[in-house]
Amino acid sequence: MNSTLESLSSDKENPDLVKSKAPLFFNYHEFSVTRYFDLETQLMSDHPQDLALCITHFPNVYTAMDSQQYFETRLVRIPRRFDVHVDVPSFSTQLPGQEPAALVGSHGGDRFVPRGVYQNQAFGLWSVSPLSNYMTSAEFREVVDTVNNYLLRAYSTDSWWNLASAILDTLTFHMWNSIAIRVFRSPLQDLENYVETLNESASFKEKKLRLISPRRSGYLSVCCLRVFPACRSNLIGPSAKNL
Amino acid sequence: MTDNGSKKAHRRYSSNGSSNVGSSIEIEGTETSVFWKFVDWIVTLDTSSPTTENYSTIPQISNYVFFLGGRLRTVSGTKALSVVVFAIIVVPMVLFSIFEVHKVWTFGHGHGALIVLFYYTWAICFASLLKCATSDPGVLPRNVHVPLAHNDFEIPQEYYNIITLPGTAHNKRPVEVKYCTTCRIWRPPRASHCSTCEACIITHDHHCVWINNCVGQRNYRYFLTFLSSGVISSVLCIAVCALHLSRVSRTRDAVPAVFLIVYCVLAVCYPLLLLIFHFFVTSTQQTTREYLRNIRSRREFLRGFKSPPTNSFDTASRTRNMYTLMCQRRGFSLVSARGKHVPGDWRFLKLPHPHNFEKV
Numbered sequence: 131m132n133s134t135l136e137s138l139s140s141d142k143e144n145p146d147l148v149k150s151k152a153p154l155f156f157n158y159h160e161f162s163v164t165r166y167f168d169l170e171t172q173l174m175s176d177h178p179q180d181l182a183l184c185i186t187h188f189p190n191v192y193t194a195m196d197s198q199q200y201f202e203t204r205l206v207r208i209p210r211r212f213d214v215h216v217d218v219p220s221f222s223t224q225l226p227g228q229e230p231a232a233l234v235g236s237h238g239g240d241r242f243v244p245r246g247v248y249q250n251q252a253f254g255l256w257s258v259s260p261l262s263n264y265m266t267s268a269e270f271r272e273v274v275d276t277v278n279n280y281l282l283r284a285y286s287t288d289s290w291w292n293l294a295s296a297i298l299d300t301l302t303f304h305m306w307n308s309i310a311i312r313v314f315r316s317p318l319q320d321l322e323n324y325v326e327t328l329n330e331s332a333s334f335k336e337k338k339l340r341l342i343s344p345r346r347s348g349y350l351s352v353c354c355l356r357v358f359p360a361c362r363s364n365l366i367g368p369s370a371k372n373l
Numbered sequence: 374m375t376d377n378g379s380k381k382a383h384r385r386y387s388s389n390g391s392s393n394v395g396s397s398i399e400i401e402g403t404e405t406s407v408f409w410k411f412v413d414w415i416v417t418l419d420t421s422s423p424t425t426e427n428y429s430t431i432p433q434i435s436n437y438v439f440f441l442g443g444r445l446r447t448v449s450g451t452k453a454l455s456v457v458v459f460a461i462i463v464v465p466m467v468l469f470s471i472f473e474v475h476k477v478w479t480f481g482h483g484h485g486a487l488i489v490l491f492y493y494t495w496a497i498c499f500a501s502l503l504k505c506a507t508s509d510p511g512v513l514p515r516n517v518h519v520p521l522a523h524n525d526f527e528i529p530q531e532y533y534n535i536i537t538l539p540g541t542a543h544n545k546r547p548v549e550v551k552y553c554t555t556c557r558i559w560r561p562p563r564a565s566h567c568s569t570c571e572a573c574i575i576t577h578d579h580h581c582v583w584i585n586n587c588v589g590q591r592n593y594r595y596f597l598t599f600l601s602s603g604v605i606s607s608v609l610c611i612a613v614c615a616l617h618l619s620r621v622s623r624t625r626d627a628v629p630a631v632f633l634i635v636y637c638v639l640a641v642c643y644p645l646l647l648l649i650f651h652f653f654v655t656s657t658q659q660t661t662r663e664y665l666r667n668i669r670s671r672r673e674f675l676r677g678f679k680s681p682p683t684n685s686f687d688t689a690s691r692t693r694n695m696y697t698l699m700c701q702r703r704g705f706s707l708v709s710a711r712g713k714h715v716p717g718d719w720r721f722l723k724l725p726h727p728h729n730f731e732k733v
Binding site: 161192197217299347349 | 531
């Protein structure tokens with residue numbers, strides 16, 4: 131297996147873009163593999179870099195490895211981005227594949243199209259994840275914006291409440307925080323409630339989607355969980371198309 | 374939309390020479406007696422039987438040791454200098470209480486207020502040290518970003534790169550993100566893996582040997598409060614003892630006061646210098662770790678503290694820089710020691726030694 135992501139010295143660089151050297155945002159969770167079972171040729175083989183599979187969904191690390199759910203579900207990880215707030219957890223509001231530096235085909239396309247099977251899972255050539263087949267950009271943005279707003283309220287230092295809490299906490303031998311967390315509602319708890327409500331919604335249940343609470347990931351990423359059928363190299367056709 | 378190649382041109386990667394450490398363990402529950410469960414609750418070491426309580430499992434994957442069911446923590450395998458620091462703080466207070474308080478209180482004219490103020494600031498100092506040394510500095514969960522579950526949890530080559538992403542519009546400085554191959558997470562900027570604690574810490578300032586804990590986002594304020602209240606209480610102790618000394622005709626009539634003055638003058642030096650350093654370093658929107666990484670020579674601080682031009686957190690205002698670092702929000706503990714987990718929780722697994730594709 132080889133990496134296909136290239137550095138700035140790539141031959142394919144656009145001169146204008148390289149000149150500015152401005153980094154663009156992309157989903158840093160994704161990576162590429164070149165040896166996979168090709169759905170077109172029906173062969174397991176090495177592929178050139180431009181035909182490398184883009185790994186956009188990952189093992190479900192929120193359930194035990196020996197559980198049934200682990201084998202039935204996959205995660206799409208939404209990364210943190212830093213162009214809005216650098217010191218407050220804030221997640222990408224763009225579906226994987228729509229980021230400024232996402233890997234996309236020359237024909238574009240906003241749907242996940244499987245091209246090969248790697249480790250019993252179907253992947254495409256581009257950054258578009260299977261999540262794009264179940265959520266629209268607007269729906270996704272609304273969910274992540276809501277999550278980001280809760281996190282902004284919870285982690286922003288720009289409030290009189292934060293300053294007053296810090297002073298009160300110091301003056302009360304750091305007992306104020308212990309009291310406040312029991313008396314006042316934390317935006318982080320509101321976020322937990324929102325995630326729970328969202329997962330109970332008919333829309334998410336119908337699509338067999340779940341949003342993993344960002345608290346579970348230490349606010350490092352937002353993970354969308356979905357039941358994805360596993361593919362086997364000899365049975366790839368129908369199951370891969372179901373994605 | 375542009376093609377694959379031109380998009381890749383804007384993906385900023387650079388080499389990251391990370392070291393690979395770690396070994397595989399499996400966490401299994403075992404039957405233990407009530408007595409040993411109680412002992413494990415009092416002190417939870419890595420030899421304790423792992424249960425579904427987080428505090429019983431965290432020592433298996435890190436160097437943390439917990440007390441009283443995860444309420445207090447420290448780091449194992451160190452010199453435990455925090456005990457010395459606690460003693461350094463308690464000793465003068467005891468001597469002050471025995472030899473000074475009664476005599477100075479009788480002087481009247483506001484001397485009592487000085488004594489009350491001393492005890493108040495001392496209590497803040499002690500509470501701050503306790504919180505700073507024994508609370509969660511901001512430990513990040515492990516294994517949240519495991520990319521592959523086969524071939525011994527292989528890590529792809531891309532994950533060994535340093536990723537450069539766009540920073541905020543007003544700062545315009547890019548942000549770098551790294552993957553921790555030990556904790557298997559994409560660390561946010563300013564987070565760092567502490568090899569003493571064996572954990573990644575958010576907004577990692579430094580690992581303090583004197584408190585035997587990391588100083589991070591969740592206990593940085595406690596650390597600064599400890600330093601500042603320690604300095605203030607020492608100054609008050611010196612003032613009260615000096616007043617006592619001024620009221621006696623012979624110095625040998627107030628030997629404890631002389632001892633306390635000398636003790637406090639010596640003891641206040643290090644926290645005072647450290648506090649001044651943190652005032653300057655926070656005003657440049659840097660953590661201690663960032664400052665030490667950016668400094669090019671030992672004499673550089675003589676030319677003044679300046680924010681490096683690559684600092685993507687800089688707000689261009691020294692006051693605002695200080696405020697945003699000193700008053701960081703603590704948020705929830707990201708791996709609560711007092712929480713519970715189900716068996717097989719990935720956050721509490723120590724995955725095998727990572728290797729990249731080039732080594733296969």
